[in-house]
Amino acid sequence: RELLLLNGPNLGILGKREPEVYGTETLADVEASVAAEISPRGWRVRAVQDDCEGALVRTLHDSYDTVGAIVNPGALMIAGWSLRDALANYPNPWIEVHLSNVWARESFRHESVIAPLASGLIAGLGATGYRLAARALLGLVDG
Ligand code: DQA
Numbered sequence: 001r002e003l004l005l006l007n008g009p010n011l012g013i014l015g016k017r018e019p020e021v022y023g024t025e026t027l028a029d030v031e032a033s034v035a036a037e038i039s040p041r042g043w044r045v046r047a048v049q050d051d052c053e054g055a056l057v058r059t060l061h062d063s064y065d066t067v068g069a070i071v072n073p074g075a076l077m078i079a080g081w082s083l084r085d086a087l088a089n090y091p092n093p094w095i096e097v098h099l100s101n102v103w104a105r106e107s108f109r110h111e112s113v114i115a116p117l118a119s120g121l122i123a124g125l126g127a128t129g130y131r132l133a134a135r136a137l138l139g140l141v142d143g
Contacts, residue, residue, distance in 0.1 A: 001041075001043050001044070001066075001069045001086070002036055002043065002045065002046045002065070002067065003034070003038055003041065003043050003044070003045055003046065003067055003068055003069065003070070003134065003137060004046050004048070004059075004060075004063045004066040004069035004070070004094075005030075005031060005034055005045050005046065005047040005067060005069070005070050005130070006046070006048055006049075006053055006070065006071045006072070007008050007027060007047075007049040007050075007072045007074070007099070008041045008049075008051075008052075008053075008056055008071075008072060008073045008074035008075070008076045008080075008083070009051040009053075009074045009075060010051065010074050010075070011050075011072055011074055012051065013026060013047055013063055014030065014051045014099075015021070015029070015036075016026070016027050017059060020091065021099075021100050021128075022099045022100060023099060023126045023127055025059060025126075025127040027047075027049055028094070030127050030130050031045055031047040031086070031129065031130055033130070034070065034130050034131060034134045035049075037131050037134040037135055037138075038134050038137075038138060039059070041043050041138055043067065043075045043138075046063065046064070046066055050079070053076055053080055053082055053083055056073075056076070056086070057082050057083060057085075057086040058085055060086040060087065060089075060090050061086065063090070064090070064091055064092075064135060065080055066074070066092065067087075067092055067137070067141045068092045068093045068095075068137040068140060068141050069090065069092065069093075069094035069095075070094065070095050070097055070130055070134060070137070071087065071094055071096055071097065071114070071132045072096070072097045072098060072130075073093070073096070073112075073114055075096060076114075077096075077098070077102070077109070077111070077112040077113065077114060077115070078109070078111060078112070078113070079113060080106060080114065082111060083114065084113045084117065086116050087114055087117050087118075088117055092141065093119040093137060093140040093141060094118060094119060095118055095119055095120050095121065095122065095133040095137060096112065096114055096115055096118040096120075096121040097121075097122050097125070097129045097137060098121075098122070098123040099123075099124075099125075099126050099127065100123070100124060101123050101124025102123055102124075106126070111138070119136075119140055120133075121138060122129070
């Protein structure tokens with residue numbers, strides 16, 4: 001069984017991207033730590049990062065066989081309506097994660113068009129948030 005770890009625009013450069021805001025862990029570090037979190041259950045990670053909304057939409061169409069998803073939409077949280085619609089049809093639980101506390105930042109980051117559809121949301125805890133989301137999904141998804 002696989003857990004989808006979906007990261008949107010500008011998250012492929014984690015570690016080098018405004019480290020004072022987003023931390024120094026790379027996306028590969030995040031993917032490895034999520035894999036470690038879920039491996040006791042026998043789950044594996046299907047990790048996809050893309051800077052294009054359409055590629056994220058197609059990934060979701062192709063991932064209905066995953067048990068659940070962790071989604072960091074990056075700035076697509078603000079107006080990513082096609083990502084939102086793709087998530088509306090994703091059949092399993094998913095959790096929205098933001099590394100930074102978006103509500104402590106500029107006001108344009110205070111709205112998420114995908115949040116109303118998520119099982120839950122974690123923001124402001126850095127890369128730890130992905131691991132916490134993975135742990136939560138272990139609980140939300142049966143065996
Ligand atoms: C982010 C927050 C967004 O506002 C920003 O556009 C990102 C990263 C985060 O993880 O904190 O790209 O999603």
